[in-house]
Amino acid sequence: xxxxxxxFFLLVLGSLLLFVWGQGxxxxxxxSGEPERLAAxxxxxKLKIVSKGEPPPKAAEPPREECLALEGLDxxxxxxxxxxxxxxxxxxxxxxxxxxxxxxxWVHIPPLPxxxxxxxKAAELGKLGIKDFYVVREKGANQYALSLGLFRxxxxxxxxxAALAKKNVKSARIQQREAAGDxxxxxxxxxxxxVAKALTELPPEFAGAHPAACVAAKP
Numbered sequence: 001x002x003x004x005x006x007x008f009f010l011l012v013l014g015s016l017l018l019f020v021w022g023q024g025x026x027x028x029x030x031x032s033g034e035p036e037r038l039a040a041x042x043x044x045x046k047l048k049i050v051s052k053g054e055p056p057p058k059a060a061e062p063p064r065e066e067c068l069a070l071e072g073l074d075x076x077x078x079x080x081x082x083x084x085x086x087x088x089x090x091x092x093x094x095x096x097x098x099x100x101x102x103x104x105x106w107v108h109i110p111p112l113p114x115x116x117x118x119x120x121k122a123a124e125l126g127k128l129g130i131k132d133f134y135v136v137r138e139k140g141a142n143q144y145a146l147s148l149g150l151f152r153x154x155x156x157x158x159x160x161x162a163a164l165a166k167k168n169v170k171s172a173r174i175q176q177r178e179a180a181g182d183x184x185x186x187x188x189x190x191x192x193x194x195v196a197k198a199l200t201e202l203p204p205e206f207a208g209a210h211p212a213a214c215v216a217a218k219p
Contacts, residue, residue: 063191067214068199071099071185073206078184081206085188088198093189097215104177105157107164109146111136118144121171128167148172187214 073081075098082096112118118135125133125146136145148164151157157174164172186209188195202209 065189066192066195067187067189068195069185069187069212069214070199070206070209071183071212072209073184073186074182075184077205077209078186081186081202081209084203085186085198089190089194091190092194092198093187095187095189096184097187099183099185105151105154106175106177107148107151107157107160107172108142108175109148109169109171110173111142111145113144115144118146121146125169128169130164130167130169150177185212189214 070081078096082094085092085094109121112121115135115137122133122135130148133146133148136142136147149157149160151160154174154176161172161174188198190198
């Protein structure tokens with residue numbers, strides 16, 4: 001009887017030792033005990049414990065893209081400006097587009113020889129009751145011309161010319177201005193800081209360009 005009891009306890013003890021060894025608590029090679037499990041964690045230093053109910057931290061949002069367009073340029077000047085901006089910052093999205101604006105007709109008195117004669121003609125128009133005009137003083141082919149109006153249709157321009165003739169204005173003429181596709185504009189997209197920096201101190205040849213709305217970006 002004593003032999004059977006001893007044998008029973010030895011079997012139980014052996015089973016317990018085998019269980020402990022299998023769990024790795026004795027440091028057996030290849031075991032998966034607690035020390036080994038802690039060492040096998042992937043980058044534990046990056047783990048962050050948050051309180052219950054606390055939302056996870058939000059990822060930083062990318063900078064918002066800004067867009068600015070410069071219009072009023074001929075095709076060659078627009079191409080030069082696009083190349084200049086791209087050279088200043090290769091990360092900018094720079095695009096050259098054609099302005100699809102309608103034709104216009106200019107009612108005007110052709111350029112006079114000098115400023116004095118242009119002012120004299122302006123005074124004559126004032127005496128005839130004509131108020132909506134101005135003297136073109138910028139250097140160029142139309143310097144000292146008198147601009148009387150710009151019209152979207154040729155018919156409207158002819159009607160106004162006829163009204164001027166009734167007021168004894170005989171020297172006024174109609175000139176067709178730019179047609180659709182004659183001009184270009186340049187779009188610049190990037191962060192606000194990038195766009196502002198790229199457009200700082202542009203050369204004088206782009207002085208005629210002025211800001212405009214960008215075309216909606218394609219999804």
